[in-house]
Amino acid sequence: MTIDKDNQTLPTERTQASAHNDGRRAFLSFTLASGFAMAVQPVMAGAITTDGTGLLTSTVAIPVSSGMLPAYQARPAEAKGLLPVVLVVQEVFGVHEHIQDLCRRLAKSGYLAIAPELYFRQGDPRAYKAIGDLVSKLVSRVPDQQVMADLDATLAWASANGGDSERAAVTGFCWGGRIVWLYADHNPRLKAGVAWYGKLAAERTENTPIQPVDVATRLKVPVLGLYGGEDASIPHDTIEAMRAALLNAPARSEIRVYPDAGHGFNADYRPSYNAPAATDGWARMLEWFTHHGVR
Template sequence: MLNLTRPDGSEPEDFHVSRRAAVGMFFAGYALAAVSAEASPITTSTDGLVIEEGFVPNGAPKPLPAYIARPAGRGRHAAIVVVNEIFGIHDYIKDICRRLARLGYVAIAPDFFYRSGANLPAMTSIDQIRPIVAQAGVEQVDGDVRAVTTWLKAQSFVKPAQIGITGFCWGGAVVWRSAMVDPDIKAGVAWYGQLKPLIARAAELKAPVLGLYGALDQGIPQADVEAMRAALKAAGKSAAEIRVYPDAQHGFHADYRASYNEADAKDGWARMLAFFKAHGVG
């Protein structure tokens, strides 16, 4: 494993590894509890990328593991924190990082559930996974995000004033909260993250967030979406946006799941990239 501790940021030569080195500390494959046999997930090449496994100091006895993808060569880049679903760091999340890296970003996916010691992607039952995820409390996770953005600012390959965050499902709610509590976040894009606990906190938003939701989502009522829209408007958060896709279910971007909606996933991805650029991330 790579311990990224050089004050001015780590370079591949520090670790004597190939830029195509296999990453081994995260699950190889897609989350078993959700993968569809009929799915054809996108696989992004590592050509021209540096792929690293690292540890981010976060004040815990064991530091925060992270999967990192970034453009090869020297130079500084905007950075995006990628927050996983309840299934942890598996091939879908790693590929999201590679997609962003090929667009010129430093992408980092922290393993927020590492304290449990459980291999969530390998579990086949949601009932097994939920209690483990519940152990990752709000303050702990928000603190881990702060540790990641602090670490990013210290790296020689990151533009410290251009840090964004995106997240899916469980990670979508993390995006909304991070935009409220982490001053280093310049913009966030939340994919179908729970809203109910956050509606009353809309006025706390310090960075703009784009929320991407499906009208057919059985877990996030449209009443919650409309309530958040109203709360954002009442709080004067005009830079925040929510887009609802009429034909989309929960998980419509997850190309390894039966809920995948290719057209809406592509539209949401394009909107995400435009939103980041419009708000100074990239």
């Protein structure tokens, strides 16, 4: 698929359009509409909204082994040449309005930012009103191996549609923060990663057999971890264990802890939002990408 100047996704061949029609209709009706997941309602009045001025934004359908992977992408409208790519890995709530807004923020900084809906085979995260149900009935059914393959496909799509695969990075939030560490291990060609409050150690299951602390000593991609000192869901001892393990990794990674911040401190649409930590973390992320050659 390619992007036209009016923000629409167009097939490169008419035969492709015919073959993928049903899949595209299904994903467009299923997800990536504007708005926030039901499980986070009501949304805080001060939620940040980034407009699309100067950007090209669209939903795209990425062919994968078992269907069409939905994704939201944003990029500068007047870009010349290939763009640096940032894979944006969703929160536990999927690619809802907050994740789309983060893509637009990254695009304003000159990136092709793309967020694939990584639960699409298992169901629609927007349909769940309770976080507990969302996690137990949907998220727990998503295999890490599937996620790695879908991120590979997303990066390949971005590289074929105006992105530079040699200047690619990954960032992720909450559920996606954990995935950042794993994908940095999976794809050593990345320039950098930034993990926002992702779990570092948890129960190993059939779908999640490896945890970030297990791969820390072999990471060849520099990852910046951003964590909250008041985050009850990520014990401080696991952060320290990760820090110690990273000292033996081929790449120099870092972990920054904000003492007064809790989980989800960048989620400006929720009470967990901590503006000083979020602002500092975003600046550090952009600096990390620049320092490691993504831009």
